[in-house]
Amino acid sequence: MPLIIPATQGVLAVKISKITGYPLGYAQLERLPDGEKYVRVPVDVEGEDVIVVNSFAHRPDEMLLETIFLIETLKEYGVRSVTGVFPYFPYSRFERVIRGEAYPLRIVADLLRGTGIDRMIVVDFHVQGDLSSIFGFEVLNVTAMRKIARFVEKNFDMKDPLVVAPDERAVRWAKTVAEEIGSDYVYLRKMRIDAENVIVDSAPKAASGRDVLIVDDIISTGGTVVQAVKALKKVGCGRVYVACTHAILAGNALRKLLECGVEDMVATDTVLSPISHVSVADILSECIQQII
Numbered sequence: 001m002p003l004i005i006p007a008t009q010g011v012l013a014v015k016i017s018k019i020t021g022y023p024l025g026y027a028q029l030e031r032l033p034d035g036e037k038y039v040r041v042p043v044d045v046e047g048e049d050v051i052v053v054n055s056f057a058h059r060p061d062e063m064l065l066e067t068i069f070l071i072e073t074l075k076e077y078g079v080r081s082v083t084g085v086f087p088y089f090p091y092s093r094f095e096r097v098i099r100g101e102a103y104p105l106r107i108v109a110d111l112l113r114g115t116g117i118d119r120m121i122v123v124d125f126h127v128q129g130d131l132s133s134i135f136g137f138e139v140l141n142v143t144a145m146r147k148i149a150r151f152v153e154k155n156f157d158m159k160d161p162l163v164v165a166p167d168e169r170a171v172r173w174a175k176t177v178a179e180e181i182g183s184d185y186v187y188l189r190k191m192r193i194d195a196e197n198v199i200v201d202s203a204p205k206a207a208s209g210r211d212v213l214i215v216d217d218i219i220s221t222g223g224t225v226v227q228a229v230k231a232l233k234k235v236g237c238g239r240v241y242v243a244c245t246h247a248i249l250a251g252n253a254l255r256k257l258l259e260c261g262v263e264d265m266v267a268t269d270t271v272l273s274p275i276s277h278v279s280v281a282d283i284l285s286e287c288i289q290q291i292i
């Protein structure tokens with residue numbers, strides 16, 4: 001039976017272990033007084049299929065490095081395979097590269113591939129396309145959007161809602177949610193100025209008088225949703241609800257969202273937040289059981 005090892009932000013490992021019945025292992029992961037990482041695998045894992053669970057929100061660099069240390073150590077120990085379960089994966093939004101600018105996703109992919117990792121499972125990864133080619137090992141990308149949609153249907157009091165993607169990238173998620181709740185969807189045009197500021201064009205008249213559900217993969221600073229809400233309110237939409245997979249909620253994002261007039265919000269537990277009402281543990285467990 002595969003062994004599940006949670007890393008520092010691998011809280012989902014407990015739920016996954018309960019659902020799959022796979023045992024929970026342990027790795028010693030310490031932050032030393034000088035900030036360096038100490039990693040030790042204290043149990044015999046030779047010949048085992050090991051699942052490492054970690055989420056990279058809030059402390060992405062530290063979590064990435066400890067994960068790399070841990071996988072390398074497991075491989076040296078002689079495990080049969082390592083599957084990384086990384087519900088939130090960082091650096092996925094840096095796609096455009098101009099000369100002189102680092103391309104972190106490629107660098108991170110190279111580092112992870114270098115550990116000898118066999119495969120990883122991610123949730124609603126921001127980049128579209130063949131992730132296995134980008135990373136150079138097998139990548140399975142599962143979606144939480146159908147489960148989010150079911151939560152929305154049950155818990156948000158919306159009448160004939162219009163699903164809104166706050167930018168073109170989010171269309172695929174808005175479409176999935178709209179299909180699931182039997183609604184229609186539109187998208188807004190967004191231009192990013194910098195990490196905290198975006199401009200969102202005017203919303204379509206179709207939103208006027210309708211309750212709206214904004215659907216995105218990530219809410220980081222909240223800038224995108226706040227601007228989308230403003231644009232939708234300008235055309236006289238009804239109540240505004242928000243759903244996303246990864247609620248990073250950096251800084252005062254949650255306050256900004258509440259203050260701009262959002263009625264209610266939901267996210268998953270890929271990142272733990274006050275709005276993480278939907279768990280992806282069952283989705284990840286099903287995927288794990290299909291491949292290992």
Ligand code: R5P
Binds near residue numbers: 222
């Ligand atoms: C980017 O295109 C993503 O899909 C999100 O729209 C973005 O990460 C949201 O970031 P923020 O909350 O900082 O505007």
